[in-house]
Amino acid sequence: MTPVGKRLMEGAGAPWQRGRLICHCLLVDTETRLLLVDTGFGLRDIADPVARIGRPLKLLLNPRFAESEAAVRQVQALGYDPADVTDIVLTHHDHDHVGGVDDFPNARLHVHAIEAESIRAQLTLHDKVRYSGQPELMGRREGDRWSEYSIGGDQWFGFRAVRQLHGLPEEIAIIPLPGHSRGHVGVVIDTGGIGRPRWLVHAGDAFMHPDEMLTDPRCPLVFKVFQSLVQADATSRLYNAQQLRELATRDDVEVINSHNPYYWDRARATAQSVEVGAQ
Numbered sequence: 001m002t003p004v005g006k007r008l009m010e011g012a013g014a015p016w017q018r019g020r021l022i023c024h025c026l027l028v029d030t031e032t033r034l035l036l037v038d039t040g041f042g043l044r045d046i047a048d049p050v051a052r053i054g055r056p057l058k059l060l061l062n063p064r065f066a067e068s069e070a071a072v073r074q075v076q077a078l079g080y081d082p083a084d085v086t087d088i089v090l091t092h093h094d095h096d097h098v099g100g101v102d103d104f105p106n107a108r109l110h111v112h113a114i115e116a117e118s119i120r121a122q123l124t125l126h127d128k129v130r131y132s133g134q135p136e137l138m139g140r141r142e143g144d145r146w147s148e149y150s151i152g153g154d155q156w157f158g159f160r161a162v163r164q165l166h167g168l169p170e171e172i173a174i175i176p177l178p179g180h181s182r183g184h185v186g187v188v189i190d191t192g193g194i195g196r197p198r199w200l201v202h203a204g205d206a207f208m209h210p211d212e213m214l215t216d217p218r219c220p221l222v223f224k225v226f227q228s229l230v231q232a233d234a235t236s237r238l239y240n241a242q243q244l245r246e247l248a249t250r251d252d253v254e255v256i257n258s259h260n261p262y263y264w265d266r267a268r269a270t271a272q273s274v275e276v277g278a279q
């Protein structure tokens with residue numbers, strides 16, 4: 001996504017230049033299951049962006065709707081068949097996270113019950129704007145393709161209510177990170193820790209800028225304003241950001257988010273250095 005305001009987002013460049021934001025998805029091959037964390041925008045969004053996300057959001061975010069960037073094409077480029085994606089874990093239901101769900105017709109969707117309930121009920125104007133079009137998605141996905149998770153579960157590094165996911169190995173779990181949306185979750189993956197921190201935590205939209213994870217946190221004003229405008233619950237969001245900050249100080253935990261390219265660029269650089277080292 002390339003909204004105007006590069007200087008405001010990145011601290012360099014001109015305010016009228018376009019910045020760079022991404023939709024950071026994960027593909028996890030567990031040998032028995034093929035799992036996606038979020039989908040980003042999908043082929044249907046690329047085919048008809050105005051119908052799918054509306055003209056105002058299209059103008060504001062200016063997503064680069066290139067088919068090669070859709071998760072389904074990237075999964076194929078990695079040598080996998082999208083029909084073999086068995087599971088999609090959704091951090092939350094904003095369109096930039098669920099737009100590509102239809103590109104994976106055989107995947108079971110895992111979502112927090114509170115998020116599902118917010119979509120069904122649409123009690124506030126905020127929810128109505130946010131989830132317009134989502135009941136259609138849910139309607140088609142309900143039944144045994146749709147797994148919902150209520151509050152409860154184990155403790156994990158100060159987070160209450162860590163939950164295992166139906167049919168998935170115990171190395172993958174979700175932690176509730178409400179705030180941005182009511183049923184927002186983070187996805188925790190135990191990577192085994194070979195050549196990297198053991199735990200990878202995809203925090204979705206629970207925070208926007210890497211500097212928010214510093215012990216002396218900072219956040220560019222534009223992200224502060226954005227987060228305040230879209231949040232469902234300020235107190236929970238700020239509490240969870242603090243919890244994530246404490247987590248991020250650990251050597252055995254790597255915390256990433258959805259939209260900041262910093263984490264993507266870092267992952268690419270690490271992957272390249274591993275490849276070079278292996279040669």
Ligand SMILES: [Zn+2]
Pocket residue numbers: 094096097205258259
């Ligand atoms: Zn988002």
